[in-house]
Amino acid sequence: MSTVSAGTPVRSRRLRAVLSILATAVATCGVVVVATATPSSAATCNGYVGLTFDDGPTGSTSALLNVLRANGVRATMFNIGQNAQNNRSAAQAQVAAGMWVGNHSWSHAHMTSMSQSQMQSDLSQTSSAIQSATGSRPQLFRPPYGETNSTLQSVASSLGMRQVIWDVDSQDWNGASVSQIVSNASRLQAGQVILMHDGIQNTRDAIGQIVANLTSRNLCPGMISPSTGRAVAPDGATPPPTGTTPPPTGTTPPPSGGSCTATATTPNVWGDRYNTSVTVSGASTWAVVIALTAPQKVSTIWNGTATWDSSGNVMTVRPNGNGNTFGFTTMFNGNSSARPQIRSCTAG
Template sequence: MSTVSDGTVAGPRRLRAILAILATAVATCGVVVAATATPSSAATCNGYVGLTFDDGPTGSTSALLSVLRNNGARATMFNVGQNVQNNRSAAQAQVAAGMWVGNHSWNHAHMTSMSQAQMQSDLSQTSSAIQSATGSRPQLFRPPYGETNGTLQSVASSLGMRQVIWDVDSQDWNGASVSQIVSNASRLQSGQVILMHDGIQNTRDAIPQIMANLTSRNLCPGMISPSTGRAVAPDGTTPPTGGTPPPAGSCTATATTTNVWGDRYNTSVTVSGATTWTVVVAITAPQTVATTWNGTASSDGSGTLTMRSNGSGNTFGFTTMFNGNSSARAQIRSCTSG
């Protein structure tokens, strides 16, 4: 500054030159800030989807958070309690990066084989570990393997948590390639939730393309509502105009294939928008339904399964025998409340 305050004629000229340089620098900085604005803040959000990552925190959590931040994405991390206890700093980093944290059991056991007391202990211990590490108690629960029943859902509810399954399976756990993960994620619609996992390189590599696809469809990553289990805006509001609201008397049923064996597969169906409901499911012949749970079942004998609520919660399931057709999966036809 001494060179512009020496009282010479050159002083004002130098001052003007320096001010011009500063103005240019400010303008340049403005360009940089605009260029690094996150896609979610720049995009027009006509709907929201729930990006979820199970089984963390892991040794790769930091890398995952970096990719998510660089692509303007927020996600829900369904953490395993044992992992949180062993890696508290990674759980804290998730929250610091703007992620939401949910409960994914203590050690990823098959919880439907547990007693109610065991379920209660497992989920309570996990929630306490998460709260101790992050300062917040989880409001969402994802059962390991997507396996659930009315008792488990009731236990989760008693601990203040909403059960969340998924609408789209990225198949990253099954060795899916980057392109396959991106393709699976492209099926996401407003309000839906996708299953992904912490610790998988292909998943991290797929995130930029997943975000580009969502942005092209005016969809943005959002939070999962503890009330409905559906994706909403990060501030908890419902999507602005994500489509025509369902007619009165309707509800939404989401089917997920949770287990597949050589001769049969299990389907879990979660109903939202109603506490009493009737769901009609189409079964492709020659497949047949062998067993059902958490609902009152009836069949018309032509491949249509009707399930009605029976007080066991809003998630029901059934086992379907392949009978020679191993490619088809059960499809939801309708969901009616009341």
């Protein structure tokens, strides 16, 4: 007896049962919503890898982001400073799409031939341009061409950045075909990082196969830890769904303490996280106490220095020399409704 003919009645009964359920749902509610998991959330993650794209933002950044989001993954973009300055909307789109943004120098020069002061100026200018465009200051630095020395690493560290090279070179910059890029990426192991580039069609065409290969090996795209430079879980967050529209900006009423006042707004909200901007008035030296609602977690802070209480839910932010406005990114981690509450603002 044919296995096809023997299994057909069973499949037919199952199909009729499914159609019956769907018909009932439509009759009752008028709408049936089918939820499909993204590749990254569907996979069992036994390890994480870092997908990185250098030299952006470019005129092709939007196309790259579309492919990444279609495959349900997040990646790290190592941006060139002058590109970020000249393509601000593309840099903003990277962050809005859930990507992490790193520093890749101002103009992709051979930095090891620079003096220490030149290195400092180059990386500082780049971080400022990226922060101006995206609202977040880079915590990661990738030296152009992978060329580095102890002086460059020291300069990057002084600016609050971890140097990240790569474990696997996709060779996309060297004219690699789609199949070659996919083959190179298949060597990735847990914790490792791969070098790819913005603006290359073959790279975009390879992403779907790269993700499929990772999923087959129970590996998931993750973030690069600023502490270790290795790929880790992205704070338990999933990529923001395509078409996510940020809700209207809201303001958290701030109580005042001492002779200063702190006002918080949420200018950007995405599918898995949101930004909070806090402006302090009435003092140039201050301490702002902010409470979060668990399991939400702050992933990035800029223009301020934070310390945490023992619970890990209350932080005190003080100025770090970058003015009276600071900000931070908070991951929802399953709670999308809560917002940080400012408990006090103390001058001095």
